[in-house]
Structures are given as structure tokens and as C-alpha cells.
Amino acid sequence: MPIRAEVSNLASERASRRFKIINNTLSTFSSRILEETVTEFSRLPGIGKRTALRLVLHLLKASKEDSSRLGEALVRLHSEVKYCSICHNISEKEVCEVCSDPKRDRQFLCIVEDIRDVIAIENTQQYKGIITYWEV
Numbered sequence: 368m369p370i371r372a373e374v375s376n377l378a379s380e381r382a383s384r385r386f387k388i389i390n391n392t393l394s395t396f397s398s399r400i401l402e403e404t405v406t407e408f409s410r411l412p413g414i415g416k417r418t419a420l421r422l423v424l425h426l427l428k429a430s431k432e433d434s435s436r437l438g439e440a441l442v443r444l445h446s447e448v449k450y451c452s453i454c455h456n457i458s459e460k461e462v463c464e465v466c467s468d469p470k471r472d473r474q475f476l477c478i479v480e481d482i483r484d485v486i487a488i489e490n491t492q493q494y495k496g497i498i499t500y501w502e503v
């Protein structure tokens with residue numbers, strides 16, 4: 368391991384140790400902004416305080432451009448992504464690529480329970496009918 372990477376890892380370990388986790392709560396923050404960022408990350412599903420802190424410290428160590436790209440992607444997620452007016456699949460246009468594709472066989476309609484299933488089926492590039500999801 369290069370010396371620079373070792374020094375960086377040691378600094379990261381020391382920073383992690385500074386934040387003692389007691390009763391699943393981070394007890395010490397050296398920055399209000401750091402605390403707020405960790406809190407926001409920990410609101411995501413499956414992300415606890417420890418993981419949130421690890422991710423935030425990673426971003427802090429990474430370049431400013433990496434963090435900016437993440438922030439811009441999150442802003443664009445809500446401002447540019449919408450739901451297709453026909454099938455309600457996720458799209459960046461009023462009508463999604465599936466519904467606007469003239470090669471799709473409209474005799475077949477596949478309804479799945481989760482948008483992730485739509486993505487998985489579309490990624491196979493084998494299904495040529497119309498597809499949508501219906502959350503229960």
C-alpha cells in the first residue's frame with residue numbers, strides 16, 4: 368500500500384474513533400454540518416448512524432467534485448425525473464421510452480409489483496411488450 372494511502376487510512380480511522388457511538392447515537396461531532404449530513408444520510412432506508420458516518424467521512428476525504436456530482440444528481444432526481452403519463456414508469460419525458468417505442472408489441476401487457484422489476488425486465492432486453500408496475 369502506498370504511503371499516502373496508509374496515512375489517509377490512519378487519518379480516517381482516527382476520525383472514526385473520535386465519534387463514539389453510545390446507544391446507537393453519535394455522541395460527539397466536531398461540526399454541526401457534519402452532524403446534519405450524517406443525520407440526513409441515516410434517514411435513508413438501511414443506513415444506520417455508523418454507516419452514515421462512514422459514508423460522510425468518505426465524502427469528506429473524496430474530492431469536492433465527487434460531492435458536488437452527488438448533490439447535483441440528487442437535485443436533478445426530483446427536478447428532472449417524472450412518471451410516464453401513460454404507464455407511470457419512471458422517465459425523463461412525458462411519455463417513457465417503452466410507451467413511445469413503435470416496435471413494442473401492444474398486444475402484451477406485463478404488470479409487476481415493483482418498479483425494480485420493470486428495470487430488471489427491461490435490462491434483459493428480451494421482453495418486447497408494454498410493461499408497467501402496480502404497487503400494492
Ligand SMILES: [Zn+2]
Pocket residue numbers: 451452453454455456462463464465466467
Ligand atoms: Zn410509459
